Amino acid sequence: xxRFGWTRKWLAIGLAGLAGSGLFAAEPWGxxxxxxxxxxxxxxxxxxxxxxxxxxLWKVDLPxxxxxxxxxxxxxxxxxxxxxxxxxxxxxxxxxxEKWREIIGxxxxxxxxxxxxxxxxxxxxxxxxxxxxVGSGDLHxxxxxxxxxxxxxxxxxxxxxxxQFGMHSTPLLHEGRLYLQLLHTGNQWVISxxxxxxxxIWKVNRPxxxxxxxxxxxxxxxxxxxxxxxxxxxxxxxxxxxxxGHSLNDGSELWRVTSLNPKEKxxxxxxxxxxxxxxxxxxxxxxxxxxxxxxxxxxxKGTFGPGSSNExxxxxxxxxxxxxxxxxxxxxxxCREDGRLICLDAATGEEKYQERTTPGRFRASPVSVAGHILxxxxxxxxxxxxxxxxxxxxxxxxxxxxxxAASPAISGPRVYxxxxxxxxxxxxxxR
Numbered sequence: 339x340x341r342f343g344w345t346r347k348w349l350a351i352g353l354a355g356l357a358g359s360g361l362f363a364a365e366p367w368g369x370x371x372x373x374x375x376x377x378x379x380x381x382x383x384x385x386x387x388x389x390x391x392x393x394x395l396w397k398v399d400l401p402x403x404x405x406x407x408x409x410x411x412x413x414x415x416x417x418x419x420x421x422x423x424x425x426x427x428x429x430x431x432x433x434x435x436e437k438w439r440e441i442i443g444x445x446x447x448x449x450x451x452x453x454x455x456x457x458x459x460x461x462x463x464x465x466x467x468x469x470x471x472v473g474s475g476d477l478h479x480x481x482x483x484x485x486x487x488x489x490x491x492x493x494x495x496x497x498x499x500x501x502q503f504g505m506h507s508t509p510l511l512h513e514g515r516l517y518l519q520l521l522h523t524g525n526q527w528v529i530s531x532x533x534x535x536x537x538x539i540w541k542v543n544r545p546x547x548x549x550x551x552x553x554x555x556x557x558x559x560x561x562x563x564x565x566x567x568x569x570x571x572x573x574x575x576x577x578x579x580x581x582x583g584h585s586l587n588d589g590s591e592l593w594r595v596t597s598l599n600p601k602e603k604x605x606x607x608x609x610x611x612x613x614x615x616x617x618x619x620x621x622x623x624x625x626x627x628x629x630x631x632x633x634x635x636x637x638x639k640g641t642f643g644p645g646s647s648n649e650x651x652x653x654x655x656x657x658x659x660x661x662x663x664x665x666x667x668x669x670x671x672x673c674r675e676d677g678r679l680i681c682l683d684a685a686t687g688e689e690k691y692q693e694r695t696t697p698g699r700f701r702a703s704p705v706s707v708a709g710h711i712l713x714x715x716x717x718x719x720x721x722x723x724x725x726x727x728x729x730x731x732x733x734x735x736x737x738x739x740x741x742x743a744a745s746p747a748i749s750g751p752r753v754y755x756x757x758x759x760x761x762x763x764x765x766x767x768x769r
């Protein structure tokens with residue numbers, strides 16, 4: 339902001355104030371992967387180019403590092419971070435002013451030096467409450483104005499986490515319930531809680547024959563929405579060698595896809611980090627370490643593997659290791675950890691292109707907005723804007739001086755980028 343001319347600066351502040359007042363109608367981004375759990379935004383216009391000197395509405399320095407994606411509803415932005423050994427939940431207005439903060443846990447632990455910390459799971463909100471979960475096992479519900487409604491520690495309730503790099507799985511909010519997968523060497527629980535009270539609705543053990551590091555899952559659950567072929571929405575969990583569909587009513591198993599870690603060439607360190615996505619009449623299941631990607635029919639039933647009629651296609655390699663897949667307009671986008679963007683035909687798995695965006699580490703999941711795909715380079719702080727479609731067309735490379743490990747959040751004509759040091763708000767600045 340300091341480099342803007344005075345006219346541009348005050349216009350930026352004015353735009354921030356208008357959006358903060360609720361004048362702009364904005365689709366909420368209430369969860370890690372957005373309102374449809376699939377990384378897609380219905381916003382029709384955003385700035386395609388930005389920097390510290392262009393289309394930056396505001397920035398807010400954070401108390402300490404964190405890796406969770408911010409969530410946005412109305413005039414509020416929520417995100418977690420650390421401050422020394424304290425784990426924090428922050429509420430920042432869409433005008434860039436902090437509203438409140440609260441300690442939600444203690445005892446930070448870094449993952450693989452700089453890959454994450456105990457503030458890596460993203461919060462979720464319905465506009466009335468916000469739920470936050472941190473690596474200490476503390477799960478909280480607050481009102482959006484900061485009043486604590488309930489708290490519980492999941493390590494006390496479901497057993498101590500025995501997971502090499504810490505618990506980073508993000509809770510899922512759906513129709514008044516929270517769903518969590520707690521998959522580690524100690525236990526394999528999938529749980530459903532009443533979001534308003536925190537009371538357990540059901541818990542199920544998730545059996546597996548995985549071994550060594552494979553029970554450690556860093557993925558997050560997702561929802562497969564109901565459709566003509568799939569009359570009831572259901573939960574998908576991912577880890578310990580399998581992706582599994584569960585009934586929302588009682589957690590019972592609807593389907594299980596096998597051979598994600600084939601027994602004949604078993605990888606004892608194949609922990610899953612990227613999460614599945616259910617969108618466009620397809621469930622896309624990633625694995626890890628350049629392994630398989632499997633496309634499944636949403637109406638799948640039973641236990642099945644390669645060659646099953648429940649599968650649409652199975653790609654033997656080029657899985658995203660950390661970023662989760664994106665499905666849009668009959669195409670599947672996979673972002674590899676080295677910045678390669680892969681585009682596949684959703685119906686056949688045929689590769690349309692495989693192109694490098696920028697060199698570096700990629701940890702954020704791609705999102706789609708206004709006919710474009712946003713792909714985020716962690717180390718360089720660069721978001722590459724790629725035109726959606728079967729041909730690779732790079733539109734812009736936008737760099738901010740920060741580490742961007744969290745996925746972008748989009749609400750209204752704005753992109754919220756959570757860096758390790760700073761929360762950035764990008765939007766069109768007009769003269």
